[in-house]
Amino acid sequence: MxxxxxxxxxxxxxxxxxxxxxxxxxxxxxxxxxASNYISDGWYYIKNVNSQKYLDVSGKKDADGSNVIQYKGNGGNNQKWYVTNLGNNVITIRSGLKGGRMLDVENGANTDGANIRLWSANGADAQKFKVVKSSSGVYCLKTENSGESKAVDVYGWSTEDSANINQWTYNGLACQQFKFESTSAGASKSSGSSSSSSSSSSSSSSSSSSSSSSSGSSLEVKNGGTSLSSALSKAKKGDTVVINGTVKSGAVKVPAGVNISGKNSAVIDFSSTSGSNGRGLTFEGNGSTVQNVCIKNASDNGLYITGSNNTFKNVEACYNKDAGFQVCNGGSNNKFYSCHSHHNADAKGENADGFANKLHSGAGNYYENCIADYNSDDGWDCYAAHGAVTLVNCQANYNGYCDGIYGDGNGFKMGGVDNKTDGEKAHLDPLNHVLKGCTAKGNYASGFDRNNQNGVVTMENCTGDSNKKYNFNWPASGTPSALGYKVTFGVAKIISCTSKNGKNNIGGAKLSGNCSGF
The missing domain is CATH 1.20.5 (Single alpha-helices involved in coiled-coils or other helix-helix interfaces)
Structure with a gap:
């Protein structure tokens, strides 16, 4: 039709x-x-939290099908949008160009990557958006045509001018977070005023429900003020170190029970670190909470965790020279919610995973709504882990290549041989990992990879899509190089999973439920 x-x-x-x-x-x-509307009817500039750039009609082209991109603030009518509330925080968004066309999901498609564009008003769900409050003054826009399962998104977490705006599975992270800056139909706005606006804004990513429950004191760290290392040296258990905006730091250790919370698009830049001692944040103790902050440019791991019972919420790790997050050496019962690890790369492509839950990590580590993409090695790597992990609604996409560096490139690599215990021969260490609702797409090797794991791994409602080697690589037997002899592995459970645009190797798995594509 x-x-x-x-x-x-x-x-x-x-x-x-x-x-x-x-x-x-x-x-x-x-x-x-x-009074119940998060955003009142009226004219706004719409600014992405991650890039600090604005929704923009490309080339000021006032026509059906005109593309919507992000661009630095310029005050043009192609960056002005009129919000109309339809009830229950569902809105339409009309362009400030003369034609009055609407923000629209192309063809009403319910797919990741569907383009966001202009189209004449027609009242269809493709032109309706559910406003979801992320934090004070920060909102996500779920698309009604997807049944609110997807949201308006800056493609690939780009911070560049002209980056495309599309629809992607809702994750609530900074690439899907927007600030609505009030304007008038005839007003103009410079990029300079855009900059000053962001400096007084609130936290870039988190819901009010995820704020720290600490009852201790707060110590603020900001550019030109107290350094991170100084604040941590003064902090006591229960205190919170607040990162205000972008700060630079050398490698630091976070004392047990000390929390870190970010505001104003908080970033800790570790570009001054060097060598294998350049881990950004190290957690050797227990009971810390870290939230709403980006960790970047460390010369080794972004976050290195050997302690237990720590919690990480809305933490981003990127452009580090080793794994974004690494849990190892006994680290147990650590929880990760809505964390994103991307564009981490080492020179040889051998080590920089998104999430490295490996090398004698303990039991009970848990990941929910986390994303690993564009890392030079694997999305998740569980090599030589000593405890099973649980992953719920996590994504591992396009790993194995980053800025010309190639690595193993598995999405979820579940690991099973331990050849790193002093005084012991290499041996199988069976672990019963659980993955529910996880997606692996476009990885350089396999999406879900056994990697000699001998335990009974359960994959339920998971999807492998367009992975280069296999979507699901679960052989019945193999000869691990560290062992030197053939072994028969435990039988994995693949329950109501989907494979598309790729092949599978599942002799060592049992299918059940409503599986498709195998």
């Missing part, structure tokens, strides 16, 4: 219910609902 036909049918339907709508709005004034 053409868009014209859809629009005509919607118009007819609207006319049919016009009396009922009129009656409702007469009986209940519209302003009675206004």
């Amino acid at each position: 053409s868009r014209f036909s859809i629009a005509k049918k919607l118009t007819s339907a609207a006319a049919a219910v016009g009396i009922a709508v009129s009656a409702l709005t007469t009986a209940v004034p519209l302003n009675a609902f206004a």
